[in-house]
Amino acid sequence: MAAVTHFPGVIGQIRLVAALRWRLLRNAMRRKNNRLDLIGLLLSEIFGSLLVLGLCFAFYAGSYNFLSRGHLNWIALLYWGIFVWWQLFPVLVAGFGASFEFRTLLRFPLSRSAFYIIGLAYGLADVSALASLCWLLSITLGAAAAQPHVVPATLLVNLVFVLMNVNLERLIGSWLERLLARRRTRELFFALFILSMVSLQFVSPLIERYGDALRPWVRVAYQYLAPFPGSLAGRAVAGAAANQYGDFFLGLAGLSFYVLLFAALLWVRFSAQYRGEELSEAPAPSRLIPRAMAKETGEAAVLRFLSPQVAEVLRKEFYYLLRNGFSFFLVIMPPLFILLFTTQVGSLRHRSSGFDLPHASLFPAMMGYLVFILIAPAYNSFAYEGRGVQTYFMAPIRFRHVFLGKNLLFVFLLALELVLSIVFFAYRVGLPPAPRFVATLAAIVFSVAGQLPIANWSALNFPRKLNFGQMRGQRQSGMAVLTLFGVQIVLGGIGALILFSGRWFDNPWLPAEAFAGLAAAALAGYFASLDALSELAEKKKERLLEALCR
Amino acid sequence: MADIAISTDKLTRRFGALTAVDSIDLQVAAGQFFGFLGPNGAGKSTTIKMLTGLLVPTSGRMQLLGLDFAVHPVEVKRQIGVVPEGMGLFERLTGAEYLHFVGRMYGLDLPTTRQRSEELLEFMQLADRPKSLIADYSHGMQKKLALAAAVIHGPRILFLDEPFEGVDALAAGALKSLLGRMAERGVTIFLTSHVLEIVERLCSHVAIIHQGRLVAQGSLEELRAGVPSEEGSKTTLEQIFLSIVGQGGAERPQLEELSWLL
Numbered sequence: 001m002a003a004v005t006h007f008p009g010v011i012g013q014i015r016l017v018a019a020l021r022w023r024l025l026r027n028a029m030r031r032k033n034n035r036l037d038l039i040g041l042l043l044s045e046i047f048g049s050l051l052v053l054g055l056c057f058a059f060y061a062g063s064y065n066f067l068s069r070g071h072l073n074w075i076a077l078l079y080w081g082i083f084v085w086w087q088l089f090p091v092l093v094a095g096f097g098a099s100f101e102f103r104t105l106l107r108f109p110l111s112r113s114a115f116y117i118i119g120l121a122y123g124l125a126d127v128s129a130l131a132s133l134c135w136l137l138s139i140t141l142g143a144a145a146a147q148p149h150v151v152p153a154t155l156l157v158n159l160v161f162v163l164m165n166v167n168l169e170r171l172i173g174s175w176l177e178r179l180l181a182r183r184r185t186r187e188l189f190f191a192l193f194i195l196s197m198v199s200l201q202f203v204s205p206l207i208e209r210y211g212d213a214l215r216p217w218v219r220v221a222y223q224y225l226a227p228f229p230g231s232l233a234g235r236a237v238a239g240a241a242a243n244q245y246g247d248f249f250l251g252l253a254g255l256s257f258y259v260l261l262f263a264a265l266l267w268v269r270f271s272a273q274y275r276g277e278e279l280s281e282a283p284a285p286s287r288l289i290p291r292a293m294a295k296e297t298g299e300a301a302v303l304r305f306l307s308p309q310v311a312e313v314l315r316k317e318f319y320y321l322l323r324n325g326f327s328f329f330l331v332i333m334p335p336l337f338i339l340l341f342t343t344q345v346g347s348l349r350h351r352s353s354g355f356d357l358p359h360a361s362l363f364p365a366m367m368g369y370l371v372f373i374l375i376a377p378a379y380n381s382f383a384y385e386g387r388g389v390q391t392y393f394m395a396p397i398r399f400r401h402v403f404l405g406k407n408l409l410f411v412f413l414l415a416l417e418l419v420l421s422i423v424f425f426a427y428r429v430g431l432p433p434a435p436r437f438v439a440t441l442a443a444i445v446f447s448v449a450g451q452l453p454i455a456n457w458s459a460l461n462f463p464r465k466l467n468f469g470q471m472r473g474q475r476q477s478g479m480a481v482l483t484l485f486g487v488q489i490v491l492g493g494i495g496a497l498i499l500f501s502g503r504w505f506d507n508p509w510l511p512a513e514a515f516a517g518l519a520a521a522a523l524a525g526y527f528a529s530l531d532a533l534s535e536l537a538e539k540k541k542e543r544l545l546e547a548l549c550r
Numbered sequence: 551m552a553d554i555a556i557s558t559d560k561l562t563r564r565f566g567a568l569t570a571v572d573s574i575d576l577q578v579a580a581g582q583f584f585g586f587l588g589p590n591g592a593g594k595s596t597t598i599k600m601l602t603g604l605l606v607p608t609s610g611r612m613q614l615l616g617l618d619f620a621v622h623p624v625e626v627k628r629q630i631g632v633v634p635e636g637m638g639l640f641e642r643l644t645g646a647e648y649l650h651f652v653g654r655m656y657g658l659d660l661p662t663t664r665q666r667s668e669e670l671l672e673f674m675q676l677a678d679r680p681k682s683l684i685a686d687y688s689h690g691m692q693k694k695l696a697l698a699a700a701v702i703h704g705p706r707i708l709f710l711d712e713p714f715e716g717v718d719a720l721a722a723g724a725l726k727s728l729l730g731r732m733a734e735r736g737v738t739i740f741l742t743s744h745v746l747e748i749v750e751r752l753c754s755h756v757a758i759i760h761q762g763r764l765v766a767q768g769s770l771e772e773l774r775a776g777v778p779s780e781e782g783s784k785t786t787l788e789q790i791f792l793s794i795v796g797q798g799g800a801e802r803p804q805l806e807e808l809s810w811l812l
Binding site for chain 1: 602603626634637651654655683699
């Protein structure tokens with residue numbers, strides 16, 4: 001056996017890993033047999049490439065202008081931009097799905113140096129790194145056009161800058177991998193991400209209000225950034241451009257120090273992985289502890305009015321909502337956005353006078369948005385059930401119980417959020433006139449009761465499994481999304497027609513009366529649909545189980 | 551003859567051109583500990599899925615406890631318990647929450663559900679992690695919880711798809727004694743397992759399915775009688791299984807081809 005064994009060197013091992021990555025990519029593409037998926041993927045790739053290419057021109061122009069016009073201190077801004085992108089983008093996408101873990105290669109006889117170099121190579125193959133390399137090349141080209149003698153120095157600085165970034169990015173990635181190995185940390189990370197995305201929406205109003213006061217603080221903070229990588233790289237290039245080689249060498253030495261520091265820390269991290277670090281999600285064995293007696297709590301009052309089966313589905317849905325970061329934030333976001341929108345509209349209100357027509361239309365529009373955001377998950381309402389969906393078919397129940405439980409939770413949530421949003425709206429903008437207010441509420445009942453049977457039908461016909469606490473690699477059911485948008489367009493059209501009918505017929509209460517009639521009909525239709533949907537569930541159960549139990 | 555708990559008549563399931571289960575006629579008496587065996591891909595799980603209402607047969611009939619499944623699905627489901635392939639757990643509930651959910655879905659009242667949940671968690675040694683989500687359980691713990699959920703309503707027939715896979719020896723011993731006592735009290739247990747020693751120790755009757763067809767059915771003694779044995783030694787279930795399914799080793803790969811390894 002030993003006679004035919006020939007261990008490849010470091011280069012050979014890297015080549016093998018590169019081939020493995022290529023095959024993984026090729027095989028992943030094979031699964032996307034749906035033509036629309038492939039087109040979507042290509043479009044997003046083209047869009048991403050255009051974005052990178054557009055910024056290449058910006059970096060080229062920045063570098064050229066700063067060097068040719070003598071704004072040498074501003075060059076650091078370009079490097080800071082690349083630095084922040086390179087380090088932040090991989091962190092943002094880290095928590096949202098499984099990707100190939102190169103740590104799994106440790107089962108093969110790789111040397112520690114090969115493991116380290118492959119780790120770095122992986123870092124250079126990331127989207128963030130490739131885009132950054134393009135931008136650094138653009139900076140070099142800009143420098144070449146402005147001051148050709150700076151090119152060798154820029155190339156050298158860029159090389160050290162790349163080494164520093166790739167080491168740091170892998171270091172952060174390696175720590176993140178360790179932290180995110182646990183499900184709870186992953187979900188917490190995801191929740192923080194959503195929260196930061198929501199917070200970003202408030203940046204613009206805050207800058208508008210406090211921007212002038214912040215400006216001196218920003219100037220002071222910029223000085224304190226001098227010992228850090230972006231400023232050091234800028235200082236080295238600026239030094240070379242101004243023939244001040246002391247600055248050039250100081251900047252370069254500072255950057256090199258960071259390279260050595262991050263490389264050493266990364267070596268320590270990779271060595272820990274190389275020795276065999278345990279990142280398992282399974283809990284460690286614990287000693288048996290005496291179980292606390294279950295609290296003898298009675299059934300919640302609201303559940304006593306429901307059949308045990310409906311009550312249990314409702315309770316289970318509630319637990320799932322609380323434990324699913326994505327769904328939970330989807331639920332709390334609409335009132336926050338309404339607060340955000342009304343903050344901006346509220347500032348407009350101070351400049352305008354009274355509650356004019358756009359403001360009166362804003363209330364139904366905001367409420368329509370609320371219903372749209374909240375009802376969207378109902379079109380694929382079994383997405384998070386996983387294999388548990390089998391329980392519904394094994395238990396001696398009719399499927400109407402499942403839909404009733406799921407839909408009831410949605411209605412409770414919607415009612416709660418409506419109250420919150422109306423309070424926000426009234427506080428920031430003021431309530432619309434009574435006929436418009438009542439018409440909107442009746443329209444919500446009509447829209448919800450009318451949509452739920454369609455959403456339930458869509459959930460049975462177009463199920464797609466989604467995983468808790470993940471975003472990357474998660475794709476909603478295309479047909480469910482199409483159905484959702486189709487229904488919104490139809491309902492939006494009907495709603496707009498009825499709302500404007502009040503003006504046409506000069507009867508402000510007409511829309512409220514029309515929506516009330518439609519709401520009553522939709523409610524009757526909803527209850528009538530449950531038995532038909534139960535039968536449909538029996539017919540569609542194989543498709544449902546196949547889609548969710550994988 | 552004893553009451554029939556499970557009876558199928560030409561039960562068939564096709565997936566496109568593939569016939570996964572081909573006209574099988576099963577007869578399982580009430581209170582039997584019944585082993586359902588077959589090699590990988592033979593049609594065991596497909597059969598269990600049909601018998602428990604997770605899959606619709608392409609043709610044929612099945613009766614459980616004298617009730618036609620197609621006509622009385624809810625009544626039948628009330629009387630059966632299932633540990634399906636993949637276990638069918640809601641992974642974002644705790645063990646206690648899941649048992650509470652299942653108990654109530656089967657119509658148990660609140661105090662009974664609570665009491666049985668606590669007792670089952672204690673018995674399955676799952677009570678020391680009251681706040682852990684099922685997603686954080688080990689595979690063996692999930693298996694034990696799935697079994698607890700299958701018995702919480704006191705079923706008359708229990709379907710178990712590989713119930714001992716991943717369960718430690720200690721828990722497996724406790725489960726076997728529990729299942730044995732349930733069978734003694736008249737519960738019919740329909741079990742699939744690849745571990746033939748377990749089936750041989752627990753089951754009184756066995757059926758073997760191969761390429762979708764039922765190739766043997768009867769008590770262990772009846773099956774032994776059909777296989778020639780060496781004088782003085784008792785034929786094992788493994789020998790019976792191999793003689794029926796493996797045609798005495800004719801399908802084994804040619805080991806000579808792996809001479810470089812051997």
